[in-house]
Amino acid sequence: MKVIEVTNLHKRYREHVAVDDVSFAVDEGEIFGVLGPNGAGKTTTVECVAGLRVPSSGTIRVGGHDPVHERDAVRRLLGAQLQSAALPEKIKVWEALDLFASFYPDPADWQALLDTVGLSDKRNTTFAKLSGGQRQRLSVALALVGRPRVAVLDELTTGLDPQARRDTWNLIEQVRADGVTIVLVTHFMEEAERLCDRVALISAGRVAALDSPSALIGQVEAAQRVRFRPSAPVDDGLLLAVPEVVEVLRNGEQVTVTGSGDLAPAVTLALAEKHIIPTDLRIEQATLEDVFLALTGRSLT
Ligand SMILES: Nc1ncnc2c1ncn2[C@@H]1O[C@H](COP(=O)(O)OP(=O)(O)OP(=O)(O)O)[C@@H](O)[C@H]1O
Numbered sequence: 235m236k237v238i239e240v241t242n243l244h245k246r247y248r249e250h251v252a253v254d255d256v257s258f259a260v261d262e263g264e265i266f267g268v269l270g271p272n273g274a275g276k277t278t279t280v281e282c283v284a285g286l287r288v289p290s291s292g293t294i295r296v297g298g299h300d301p302v303h304e305r306d307a308v309r310r311l312l313g314a315q316l317q318s319a320a321l322p323e324k325i326k327v328w329e330a331l332d333l334f335a336s337f338y339p340d341p342a343d344w345q346a347l348l349d350t351v352g353l354s355d356k357r358n359t360t361f362a363k364l365s366g367g368q369r370q371r372l373s374v375a376l377a378l379v380g381r382p383r384v385a386v387l388d389e390l391t392t393g394l395d396p397q398a399r400r401d402t403w404n405l406i407e408q409v410r411a412d413g414v415t416i417v418l419v420t421h422f423m424e425e426a427e428r429l430c431d432r433v434a435l436i437s438a439g440r441v442a443a444l445d446s447p448s449a450l451i452g453q454v455e456a457a458q459r460v461r462f463r464p465s466a467p468v469d470d471g472l473l474l475a476v477p478e479v480v481e482v483l484r485n486g487e488q489v490t491v492t493g494s495g496d497l498a499p500a501v502t503l504a505l506a507e508k509h510i511i512p513t514d515l516r517i518e519q520a521t522l523e524d525v526f527l528a529l530t531g532r533s534l535t
Pocket of ligand 1: 247250251252253270271272273274275276277278279421
């Protein structure tokens, strides 16, 4: 079942087009990624979905409701953690949760939510004294306190150290396991690859591609890279004659071969026939970064 449907969304700020033409649908229970570089229009898109901005044209439905004309219905279904959200410095963690819970007729038990996000021991700490990661986890708890069916999480792990980022990823997976559909806005391809069932790649206000991370990566012609140092000189011609090979690059003694299919065994076999051993052999899969570059000619970062 589709819980969010966005059709031909267009949003302009005066003469500046932030979202040109974006369409996608989110299935109930999935983690749906909105991935793209800064300024691509991701935040504007999800703010329109959350009813915080009015589209210039196009239609949006959340659980069948229009976020502009049926704002209350959408607020009951959707919890948002948005980049702009800031709390007063002096508010304590428990006060923020208690305040947000008071906005909803049937809020979640926020003590349990504090446990879920790992902030039980910070309940009496003021917002000013929380670390970046703790603030992010509090914002997730605040987005969930109204028991939403859908949680929109925007750039949740930006500015976090690697451990805090991994903790936040675990938290997101846990929230999904509880049945909440998640829309995750990010410009980290690793985050999208790790967490998302499907990803919309957004470039300059348009959807450049939409599929599962593995299907998107599978579309890249040279989806694999094999790097090695040959034990004896090797001609490009020998490698390019291997059907799986698309390109051969050299950096000093290191050779990088890109291609598809069973690239590494095919290259190793071709070298073995000439009694050459590939030393320091490394095999790398393409990433969403490569997909984005192939589709748009631009980098994600
Ligand atoms: N309130 C506003 N008024 C005018 N222009 C805006 C406004 N908000 C965003 N923009 C512009 O619209 C474009 C899309 O911005 P948006 O924040 O949606 O992108 P984004 O992909 O979320 O990027 P980021 O990750 O940096 O937030 C940008 O060029 C931005 O400068």
